[in-house]
Amino acid sequence: GFIGLPTLHHEHQGRGQAADDAQEGETHKHLFHGADYPVSRWTQGWRRALVIVAALAGMASTFSLGRWQLARAAEKLALQAAIAERQRLPALDGASLAAPLSPAQADALLHRGVALRGQWLTERTVYLDNRVMAERTGFYVLTPLRLAGRDAVVLVQRGWVPRNFSDRQALPPIDTPSGEVRLSGRVAEHPSRAYALGEDGLGPIRQNLDLDAFRRETGLPLAQVVVVQTGAPSEGLLRQWPEPTLGVDKHHGYAFQWFGLCALLGLLLIWFQVVRPVFRSSRA
Numbered sequence: 001g002f003i004g005l006p007t008l009h010h011e012h013q014g015r016g017q018a019a020d021d022a023q024e025g026e027t028h029k030h031l032f033h034g035a036d037y038p039v040s041r042w043t044q045g046w047r048r049a050l051v052i053v054a055a056l057a058g059m060a061s062t063f064s065l066g067r068w069q070l071a072r073a074a075e076k077l078a079l080q081a082a083i084a085e086r087q088r089l090p091a092l093d094g095a096s097l098a099a100p101l102s103p104a105q106a107d108a109l110l111h112r113g114v115a116l117r118g119q120w121l122t123e124r125t126v127y128l129d130n131r132v133m134a135e136r137t138g139f140y141v142l143t144p145l146r147l148a149g150r151d152a153v154v155l156v157q158r159g160w161v162p163r164n165f166s167d168r169q170a171l172p173p174i175d176t177p178s179g180e181v182r183l184s185g186r187v188a189e190h191p192s193r194a195y196a197l198g199e200d201g202l203g204p205i206r207q208n209l210d211l212d213a214f215r216r217e218t219g220l221p222l223a224q225v226v227v228v229q230t231g232a233p234s235e236g237l238l239r240q241w242p243e244p245t246l247g248v249d250k251h252h253g254y255a256f257q258w259f260g261l262c263a264l265l266g267l268l269l270i271w272f273q274v275v276r277p278v279f280r281s282s283r284a
Helices: 004-087 094-098 104-111 211-216 248-283
Strands: 113-120 128-131 136-147 153-162 180-188 222-229
Touching: 004 248, 094 113, 094 136, 094 153, 094 222, 104 222, 113 153, 128 153, 136 222, 153 180, 211 222
Parallel strands: 153 222
Antiparallel strands: 113 136, 113 180, 128 136, 136 153, 180 222
16 A cells, blocks of 8 residues: 555656646747747748749840840841842942952942853862752862953852762862853852861861951952852852851740740749639638
8 A cells, every 4th residue: 555655646746747848838839939920921921022023033034035036036037138139139240349348348249149250260279178068068169260351359159069088188070161251149258167176277178268368378369258159050060059047037936935934934923822822722
């Protein structure tokens, strides 16, 4: 009987201690967690406002970029129309290219048609490597043309010829008349350019040709512009030149992407800030 009394005493004391601990825990809960609720609501409100501002800023930025791409496309379309208008103008003669030209005058001649007479300077022919035509790789052939009755020389991009893949240094056979020739073409700012890993040498086969450097190299009185010869294949050369492209479709594609991203941001904003909270509150 004496052994049970201490046990009952300890049980009673333990229950009292547990009740005290529970009461103390409840007190701590009211003291600390009760004070946390206003801070939590303030934090949630601030985060929500920050998310909304960031989303709206992203929408404004992507929408602005989409409009900028459309504006660039409109500029390119206007330039394309101007090029087509120049190509319909009467063809120029050699005198228009022989005279010294300012940068503005040279720019005004670009894409104009020309009809030239002159003599080829065959020994100065250059072959631009890694050029594609009709899905085949070969050379663009460029030869200076001394204009008839003038000292001026115009560099002519005459056409395309396939290369010899068994001997990459072999020059393809082409026919270059020795007498006076007549040709038609269009004015271009510079010879065709391609990506190059290093500097070009001075041999007949090159990756690119800089007009000013070629003028210094040869000492020829080259015109400030070049001529891309047009017409049917002749002299062993093809002339299926690609039409001048200004990348209008590229700008339209970029604009679509930016506007699509703007719409996606708007949909996500509406879903997470409007639809989802309403759906949750209706289920609560």
